[in-house]
Amino acid sequence: MALGSRCGAIRACRRVLERAFSLRKVHSVKDMENTLQLVRNIIPPLSSTKHKGQDGRIGVVGGCQEYTGAPYFAAISALKVGADLSHVFCASAAAPVIKAYSPELIVHPVLDSPNAVHEVEKWLPRLHALVVGPGLGRDDALLRNVQGILEASKARDIPVVIDADGLWLVAQQPALIQGYQKAVLTPNHMEFSRLYDAVLRGPVDSDDRHGSVLRLSRALGNVTVVQKGERDILSNGQQVLVCSQEGSSRRCGGQGDLLSGSLGVLVHWALLAGPEKTNGSSPLLVAAFGACSLTRQCNHQAFQKHGRSTTTSDMIAEVGAAFSKLFET
Numbered sequence: 001m002a003l004g005s006r007c008g009a010i011r012a013c014r015r016v017l018e019r020a021f022s023l024r025k026v027h028s029v030k031d032m033e034n035t036l037q038l039v040r041n042i043i044p045p046l047s048s049t050k051h052k053g054q055d056g057r058i059g060v061v062g063g064c065q066e067y068t069g070a071p072y073f074a075a076i077s078a079l080k081v082g083a084d085l086s087h088v089f090c091a092s093a094a095a096p097v098i099k100a101y102s103p104e105l106i107v108h109p110v111l112d113s114p115n116a117v118h119e120v121e122k123w124l125p126r127l128h129a130l131v132v133g134p135g136l137g138r139d140d141a142l143l144r145n146v147q148g149i150l151e152a153s154k155a156r157d158i159p160v161v162i163d164a165d166g167l168w169l170v171a172q173q174p175a176l177i178q179g180y181q182k183a184v185l186t187p188n189h190m191e192f193s194r195l196y197d198a199v200l201r202g203p204v205d206s207d208d209r210h211g212s213v214l215r216l217s218r219a220l221g222n223v224t225v226v227q228k229g230e231r232d233i234l235s236n237g238q239q240v241l242v243c244s245q246e247g248s249s250r251r252c253g254g255q256g257d258l259l260s261g262s263l264g265v266l267v268h269w270a271l272l273a274g275p276e277k278t279n280g281s282s283p284l285l286v287a288a289f290g291a292c293s294l295t296r297q298c299n300h301q302a303f304q305k306h307g308r309s310t311t312t313s314d315m316i317a318e319v320g321a322a323f324s325k326l327f328e329t
């Protein structure tokens with residue numbers, strides 16, 4: 001073998017070993033436990049001196065004629081995790097349906113109105129975090145309004161979790177969240193490939209999920225990225241975490257909505273707690289790790305009871321017990 005190609009082979013071999021080693025390192029049970037402890041540190045204590053709203057006022061931007069379940073799952077999960085108030089800003093056709101699912105949610109039928117941005121903007125001073133995208137759909141007029149809502153949220157420094165069709169919008173216009181340090185993106189397999197291709201102009205290296213998530217986060221200016229899958233890979237462009245909390249093999253729709261809604265609350269709690277409570281780790285990464293662990297634990301518990309018939313509603317019924325098991329030990 002020529003010297004050049006031998007050196008190349010050695011370098012490639014070293015990269016594979018480094019990758020395997022670093023994955024093992026971030027993936028150990030001890031690391032998982034250490035990160036779960038950081039999640040525990042950010043959870044605000046329940047106290048009789050607090051008033052309604054202090055533990056979180058979360059807004060979900062999504063819901064259209066076709067998709068009413070997704071924004072409901074996200075918004076109810078935020079409440080079940082511990083937020084005090086959960087708002088849904090949706091298209092007018094979705095509002096009565098979402099209201100009928102639950103009396104707990106505050107539902108605003110504004111997203112398809114010509115004043116949508118203004119209608120949502122007036123609530124922004126009262127919201128701690130926004131979850132943008134569950135069940136939004138891809139209608140151009142709605143997406144234009146959501147663009148305005150994202151810009152208004154950034155101007156007010158409000159944390160945003162972007163999921164589902166919100167990620168479709170970001171793939172069309174990455175500049176919308178480029179460098180925004182209070183954004184967390186939660187793509188599934190397909191959404192990640194679409195985003196990666198739009199931002200890095202090439203296909204994902206499926207043998208290197210760890211490196212792909214790191215590169216996407218860096219290319220977006222260190223926005224936090226959570227790639228969901230068999231294991232969830234999380235990065236802020238500096239650190240990479242892997243969440244392999246045991247879930248199940250049941251993949252019903254809506255589990256990602258539970259994750260993004262929970263994350264809305266945890267992001268607020270993590271930013272409030274600050275880096276001293278997260279031992280120097282990024283508060284957003286810690287929050288994301290908490291939401292991934294919780295979703296997977298809900299899936300695990302629901303599957304123990306319902307097996308193949310498990311649905312996302314069964315998982316939502318497990319939020320309280322899963323939260324106690326992971327975070328209140």
Ligand SMILES: NC(=O)C1=CN([C@@H]2O[C@H](COP(=O)(O)OP(=O)(O)OC[C@H]3O[C@@H](n4cnc5c(N)ncnc54)[C@H](O)[C@@H]3O)[C@@H](O)[C@H]2O)[C@@H](O)CC1
Pocket residue numbers: 066067068069070071133134135136137164165188189190191229253254256257
């Ligand atoms: N009940 C509801 O109202 C629900 C509505 N949903 C909404 O439906 C809309 C479209 O969401 P989609 O998630 O379908 O987005 P996409 O339209 O981008 O499709 C994602 C596709 O990727 C595929 N996929 C996922 N994981 C994969 C993997 N590991 N390997 C290969 N393929 C994989 C899925 O089968 C799906 O067809 C969003 O607005 C979303 O929020 C979903 O959240 C599900 C529940």
Ligand SMILES: Nc1ncnc2c1ncn2[C@@H]1O[C@H](COP(=O)(O)OP(=O)(O)OP(=O)(O)O)[C@@H](O)[C@H]1O
Pocket residue numbers: 164187188189228229230231232247248249251252253254255256257258259292295296
């Ligand atoms: N193969 C898998 N094994 C175990 N858990 C998984 C697997 N794939 C996804 N998950 C978990 O399921 C949850 C949702 O991820 P998923 O990829 O289904 O999101 P999604 O497609 O956005 O869901 P939704 O239907 O809500 O849009 C995450 O917590 C993730 O960790």
Ligand SMILES: [Mg+2]
Pocket residue numbers: 163164188256257
């Ligand atoms: Mg989804």
